[in-house]
Amino acid sequence: MTPKAATKRRRSSGKDGPAHRIKVLCRVRPFLKHETPDNSVAMADQTVKIVNQRNPDEVLLYSFDSCYDASASQQSLFQQDVRPLVDNIFQGLDATIFCYGVTGAGKTHTVQGSTQQPGLVPRTVKYLFTNKRMRTKLRYTVHISYYEIYKEAIFDLLVPRESMSPSGLPIREDGNKNIFIPNLTEQEVSSYAQFEQLFHRACKNRSTASTKLNLASSRSHAILTVQISWRDVSRQTTLRGRVHLIDLAGSEDNRRTENGKARMAESGAINKSLFVLGQVVEALNSGAHRIPYRDSKMTRILQQSLGGQSLGMMIVNIAPGQQFYVETYNTLNFATKSKQIVNKAKVHEFHSPNASTSDLPRNAVVGLGKARRKSDREDRMTDPTDRATKRARTADGHQTRPLAHDAHRVPLGRVSANARVSDSKPQRRTLTSSRDTFDAELESRVEKIMEKKVKELHSKGWQPTGTAKAGTSQGPPANAISADPAIQHRLAMLEQRLASQIQHNEGVLDLLSPTTKHKNAKAHVKRGKMLEKEGRVEEALIHFEKATEFVPDRETLYQYIQKMKHKHGIVTDHVPIPVSRANRLGAQPATNALLTKLAAVAKDDLATDPSQPASAQAGLFITSRDSKGPPARKVRRQLKGKALPSQATGPLLDQVAIPSAKSAPPIDFAATQCTSNGGPARLCLNSLTPQSARDSPQPDPASSKPAFSFMAPGASGTGGTLPTTAVLRSEKAVLAIINSGHPKLIMTLKGIGKKRAEQIKEFVNCEGPLEELRELAFIGFKESVIKKLLEDS
Numbered sequence: 196m197t198p199k200a201a202t203k204r205r206r207s208s209g210k211d212g213p214a215h216r217i218k219v220l221c222r223v224r225p226f227l228k229h230e231t232p233d234n235s236v237a238m239a240d241q242t243v244k245i246v247n248q249r250n251p252d253e254v255l256l257y258s259f260d261s262c263y264d265a266s267a268s269q270q271s272l273f274q275q276d277v278r279p280l281v282d283n284i285f286q287g288l289d290a291t292i293f294c295y296g297v298t299g300a301g302k303t304h305t306v307q308g309s310t311q312q313p314g315l316v317p318r319t320v321k322y323l324f325t326n327k328r329m330r331t332k333l334r335y336t337v338h339i340s341y342y343e344i345y346k347e348a349i350f351d352l353l354v355p356r357e358s359m360s361p362s363g364l365p366i367r368e369d370g371n372k373n374i375f376i377p378n379l380t381e382q383e384v385s386s387y388a389q390f391e392q393l394f395h396r397a398c399k400n401r402s403t404a405s406t407k408l409n410l411a412s413s414r415s416h417a418i419l420t421v422q423i424s425w426r427d428v429s430r431q432t433t434l435r436g437r438v439h440l441i442d443l444a445g446s447e448d449n450r451r452t453e454n455g456k457a458r459m460a461e462s463g464a465i466n467k468s469l470f471v472l473g474q475v476v477e478a479l480n481s482g483a484h485r486i487p488y489r490d491s492k493m494t495r496i497l498q499q500s501l502g503g504q505s506l507g508m509m510i511v512n513i514a515p516g517q518q519f520y521v522e523t524y525n526t527l528n529f530a531t532k533s534k535q536i537v538n539k540a541k542v543h544e545f546h547s548p549n550a551s552t553s554d555l556p557r558n559a560v561v562g563l564g565k566a567r568r569k570s571d572r573e574d575r576m577t578d579p580t581d582r583a584t585k586r587a588r589t590a591d592g593h594q595t596r597p598l599a600h601d602a603h604r605v606p607l608g609r610v611s612a613n614a615r616v617s618d619s620k621p622q623r624r625t626l627t628s629s630r631d632t633f634d635a636e637l638e639s640r641v642e643k644i645m646e647k648k649v650k651e652l653h654s655k656g657w658q659p660t661g662t663a664k665a666g667t668s669q670g671p672p673a674n675a676i677s678a679d680p681a682i683q684h685r686l687a688m689l690e691q692r693l694a695s696q697i698q699h700n701e702g703v704l705d706l707l708s709p710t711t712k713h714k715n716a717k718a719h720v721k722r723g724k725m726l727e728k729e730g731r732v733e734e735a736l737i738h739f740e741k742a743t744e745f746v747p748d749r750e751t752l753y754q755y756i757q758k759m760k761h762k763h764g765i766v767t768d769h770v771p772i773p774v775s776r777a778n779r780l781g782a783q784p785a786t787n788a789l790l791t792k793l794a795a796v797a798k799d800d801l802a803t804d805p806s807q808p809a810s811a812q813a814g815l816f817i818t819s820r821d822s823k824g825p826p827a828r829k830v831r832r833q834l835k836g837k838a839l840p841s842q843a844t845g846p847l848l849d850q851v852a853i854p855s856a857k858s859a860p861p862i863d864f865a866a867t868q869c870t871s872n873g874g875p876a877r878l879c880l881n882s883l884t885p886q887s888a889r890d891s892p893q894p895d896p897a898s899s900k901p902a903f904s905f906m907a908p909g910a911s912g913t914g915g916t917l918p919t920t921a922v923l924r925s926e927k928a929v930l931a932i933i934n935s936g937h938p939k940l941i942m943t944l945k946g947i948g949k950k951r952a953e954q955i956k957e958f959v960n961c962e963g964p965l966e967e968l969r970e971l972a973f974i975g976f977k978e979s980v981i982k983k984l985l986e987d988s
């Protein structure tokens with residue numbers, strides 16, 4: 196690249212650069228000693244030829260940017276194709292080179308190589324250290340990170356495996372859509388010799404095993420990142436370039452590998468991630484709206500290199516011989532598709548007049564502001580649990596610092612003794628905080644739209660009816676918008692849509708794929724169980740509850756949490772209820788966020804009522820309020836006059852209805868509160884609902900699905916004195932289960948088998964929801980059975 200072009204590129208810092216098609220190379224390895232040579236694969240110029248096995252007269256041709264046959268040396272591959280790509284990192288660009296192919300095709304040989312035939316990794320690092328640019332007065336610093344993705348978990352290869360959590364490191368994405376791995380080690384290296392030593396040791400940490408097809412088969416995807424950063428004093432900027440060298444694990448046909456159980460599990464993870472890689476390529480080529488990067492860790496990491504902001508090169512490794520025909524055919528077809536992927540390379544330049552290269556963001560997330568980086572640095576230095584700090588030295592005493600693959604918020608690290616101490620709390624980007632901002636964003640979006648509309652109306656000289664006299668108005672009155680029926684209608688629709696977005700969890704969690712949600716949940720459960728084993732119950736509970744956020748319909752998890760709390764006598768503010776249960780009971784899926792929000796509002800209200808017992812104010816539950824059938828008047832009439840248990844005195848929040856999305860009825864978060872003196876006090880939580888929607892007719896109770904109620908714990912026939920853990924067995928809670936009319940749910944009650952559950956269902960269907968458990972006596976339930984229902988099952 197000419198200096199002029201380089202300057203031009205630098206100016207484009209912060210924006211997507213010019214489009215670069217991903218380069219695809221093909222390399223065929225020589226026949227191994229035990230293989231019988233044949234002519235099944237041939238290469239000429241930039242074309243690979245294979246004979247079609249189905250039709251031997253036909254030759255299939257695949258063209259690539261470059262082809263390397265069995266006689267090609269490691270040196271020629273590096274010099275001809277890899278070195279020119281690596282040169283780009285001196286312009287502040289990122290480059291990714293990854294090897295793809297079936298097991299035993301020569302990927303590890305190409306990337307890692309051997310002592311006699313060093314591969315791309317040692318050659319690249321050597322090249323960087325000997326490059327004349329590195330020897331100029333501009334001071335370059337080089338950092339290395341190396342990690343593997345083994346069975347969908349990320350492990351740092353620069354630290355001993357024993358010191359790592361079995362669930363590995365997480366992958367995160369920042370607000371600028373940069374992927375990073377928090378707490379990954381980045382080590383500064385000052386010479387090739389130092390790197391060689393480090394890399395040699397790290398390779399030993401990699402998961403390899405012997406399979407029938409490869410004696411030293413990689414069981415993981417390995418990613419080595421070399422990062423250089425330098426200070427351009429004349430321009431007051433710091434630049435950073437990175438090269439990622441990736442040795443993907445090879446796809447395997449398990450009928451041929453004859454893998455055992457352990458190898459099969461690895462193979463399953465490898466094949467799955469490669470399958471997702473295929474889907475990503477397919478989606479990119481078809482211009483699909485959703486690219487399934489998130490469906491596997493490997494594709495997530497490759498996100499910037501496949502259709503992202505990194506320059507990309509794929510080396511397709513194939514094994515010669517008829518026996519690999521199917522694999523070769525599939526690999527070549529996949530490679531051909533990948534050629535169409537275009538990346539938009541971006542220069543990583545950081546303007547900072549006062550900073551030196553050692554402070555500035557060689558490893559920071561591209562696009563993150565200085566303040567943010569500074570804050571993170573301070574956080575890390577003050578966070579006593581910071582793993583990176585703990586791991587400041589590796590086994591051999593080398594100083595390390597945390598790094599991320601692609602983007603990384605932890606600036607360089609000299610984890611120094613004289614680091615400035617700050618009081619600031621770690622600012623981890625969590626889902627919860629994102630969800631909070633999501634809600635805030637929604638509100639501000641609506642506000643902005645309304646503001647715009649008002650301005651538009653004013654510019655058209657529109658005067659709202661019924662407003663203050665001309666000349667006295669200080670702007671549009673509060674109801675100015677609603678005066679125009681058309682606008683009012685549109686706003687109502689908009690608000691309804693936003694409300695339904697919240698309702699359908701189109702928040703941050705929705706950005707995660709089901710697989711990712713599942714994996715997150717699994718990781719939390721795993722960690723929770725570990726902590727539980729160690730006796731750290733409270734911490735374990737946090738993880739279990741976190742897991743429920745990702746899999747809100749996993750009932751067993753809720754039950755497990757309950758059991759655990761019960762076992763350890765832990766009383767908490769609320770008892771989570773699985774969304775699936777709510778769904779089964781007839782409501783549309785509601786978000787945890789929404790429920791939490793409603794619960795919080797209602798709880799606040801309860802808290803202000805001094806007449807309520809403390810236990811009644813402890814939290815909220817969702818119960819069902821079956822509005823399907825008519826009230827059980829018949830039963831009630833017959834029970835009239837008989838002595839029934841005393842009325843509940845606890846507060847009951849009723850009618851917190853989560854409406855069906857189909858009919859898009861209003862979200863009427865109205866609630867009634869039964870006070871101890873019997874008079875229901877109406878509490879409206881309907882601020883999220885447009886007035887017009889609230890005023891619309893309520894759905895016909897006969898046709899509508901059962902609605903839901905929020906009910907405060909303690910609102911029981913026992914006068915609300917039960918501890919929170921026992922509240923689920925309060926009369927109201929049991930009634931809610933009964934009134935759901937779902938036999939399976941009813942069978943969770945103590946003493947209820949299939950037959951009784953069916954009886955109850957029939958009864959509820961015919962007579963409508965029960966108001967008291969005693970009503971069950973009408974269908975022949977003895978008092979002892981009814982009492983049992985209140986016991987914990």
Ligand SMILES: Nc1ncnc2c1ncn2[C@@H]1O[C@H](COP(=O)(O)OP(=O)(O)OP(=O)(O)O)[C@@H](O)[C@H]1O
Nearest residue numbers: 224225298299300301302303304409412413444445
């Ligand atoms: N270009 C080459 N020249 C000489 N030997 C090669 C070449 N490519 C591969 N080999 C040899 O082939 C064997 C298998 O190669 P390698 O382990 O690199 O395969 P792989 O694709 O990484 O397999 P896996 O995915 O199972 O790890 C090794 O013994 C390696 O030395």
